Amino acid sequence: MARSRLTAERESELYEAVIDLLGEVGYDGxxxxxxxxxxxxxxxxxxxxxxxxxxxxxxxLRHHKPVRLDEIDTGTLRGDFLEMVRRSxxxxxxxDSAMMRGLAHAIHSHPELLQALRELLIAPEMTGLDALxxxxxxxxEVAADNPALRLVPHMMIGSFIARPLIEDRPVDQAFLxxxxxxxxxxxxxx
Amino acid sequence: MARSRLTAERESELYEAVIDLLGEVGYDGxxxxxxxxxxxxxxxxxxxxxxxxxxxxxxxLRHHKPVRLDEIDTGTLRGDFLEMVRRSxxxxxxxDSAMMRGLAHAIHSHPELLQALRELLIAPEMTGLDALxxxxxxxxEVAADNPALRLVPHMMIGSFIARPLIEDRPVDQAFLxxxxxxxxxxxxxx
Numbered sequence: 001m002a003r004s005r006l007t008a009e010r011e012s013e014l015y016e017a018v019i020d021l022l023g024e025v026g027y028d029g030x031x032x033x034x035x036x037x038x039x040x041x042x043x044x045x046x047x048x049x050x051x052x053x054x055x056x057x058x059x060x061l062r063h064h065k066p067v068r069l070d071e072i073d074t075g076t077l078r079g080d081f082l083e084m085v086r087r088s089x090x091x092x093x094x095x096d097s098a099m100m101r102g103l104a105h106a107i108h109s110h111p112e113l114l115q116a117l118r119e120l121l122i123a124p125e126m127t128g129l130d131a132l133x134x135x136x137x138x139x140x141e142v143a144a145d146n147p148a149l150r151l152v153p154h155m156m157i158g159s160f161i162a163r164p165l166i167e168d169r170p171v172d173q174a175f176l177x178x179x180x181x182x183x184x185x186x187x188x189x190x
Numbered sequence: 191m192a193r194s195r196l197t198a199e200r201e202s203e204l205y206e207a208v209i210d211l212l213g214e215v216g217y218d219g220x221x222x223x224x225x226x227x228x229x230x231x232x233x234x235x236x237x238x239x240x241x242x243x244x245x246x247x248x249x250x251l252r253h254h255k256p257v258r259l260d261e262i263d264t265g266t267l268r269g270d271f272l273e274m275v276r277r278s279x280x281x282x283x284x285x286d287s288a289m290m291r292g293l294a295h296a297i298h299s300h301p302e303l304l305q306a307l308r309e310l311l312i313a314p315e316m317t318g319l320d321a322l323x324x325x326x327x328x329x330x331e332v333a334a335d336n337p338a339l340r341l342v343p344h345m346m347i348g349s350f351i352a353r354p355l356i357e358d359r360p361v362d363q364a365f366l367x368x369x370x371x372x373x374x375x376x377x378x379x380x
């Protein structure tokens with residue numbers, strides 16, 4: 001029997017459903033049954049196409065594109081960061097932050113998942129952020145030996161995780177802009 | 191039959207085991223069976239003493255004291271923060287960070303757990319941190335209207351969550367000291 005391919009659109013729907021479910025029930029609660037039910041597909045299709053849950057989740061992460069930092073180049077560090085905020089819509093940020101919570105424990109008990117997350121989401125973001133910060137150093141906006149340069153991802157991740165935890169509110173564009181002004185720019189001496 | 195009480199020491203052991211297991215298997219994977227096996231106690235004892243898993247976890251959190259910020263008062267903001275780092279031993283920080291990851295998803299699907307975490311761990315930390323920052327403002331070390339004042343918890347949580355995620359290394363005292371110097375103090379203008 002010829003292996004029937006899903007359409008690209010159908011595949012996108014499936015991946016989005018996996019990301020949503022991750023945020024709702026976490027990695028351990030995410031079953032092939034739940035994915036099949038949510039997407040109105042058969043488990044047979046899921047297994048034929050992806051083989052296993054870790055593979056399906058890794059593919060869903062690969063498909064789930066973060067804001068493309070490498071497309072941003074406004075000419076100033078402040079401008080680049082504010083453009084990054086402008087491109088992050090509130091609904092998407094809430095979904096991403098739920099997904100990260102859903103993965104938080106799983107990535108430490110499933111090393112292959114942490115590996116996938118690093119390669120597919122964290123590494124591209126870090127590369128984009130590095131490029132953006134390197135340009136700021138070259139323009140003389142930030143001192144090359146500023147120790148906060150390598151801590152920008154830590155500051156940003158903090159804003160995403162801490163707000164729901166402490167304030168019981170999701171991260172939104174207004175909060176991110178305040179956080180940049182109060183924390184990130186002063187640490188970078190901008 | 192008279193309800194037999196556990197000794198305080200035995201209770202402490204049980205709570206520590208619950209915290210360890212939370213870090214290892216996450217809240218959803220934490221079963222009364224696993225707790226009974228790890229602590230060599232009977233499930234009957236656990237249910238008699240705590241009634242249910244959420245109650246047992248809430249009590250374990252209550253028992254798991256964070257660094258007591260309200261005992262710290264060195265006379266300068268820098269001194270207070272460095273004393274906080276000095277009192278946080280590396281092994282304890284690694285355990286706490288595993289526990290937080292284990293709880294990350296669960297607290298969003300179990301509101302009573304988030305409530306317990308807020309009341310028992312977050313609120314006392316926030317109160318301690320507030321007092322420490324208020325003194326710095328009174329001494330004139332930090333401007334009263336510095337917008338980073340209310341974002342210190344976000345910055346600190348970022349350092350804890352992001353390092354294992356990005357660098358695959360646990361938070362330790364040396365890293366925390368660097369983070370304070372590079373991020374927290376500049377944001378506060380100290």
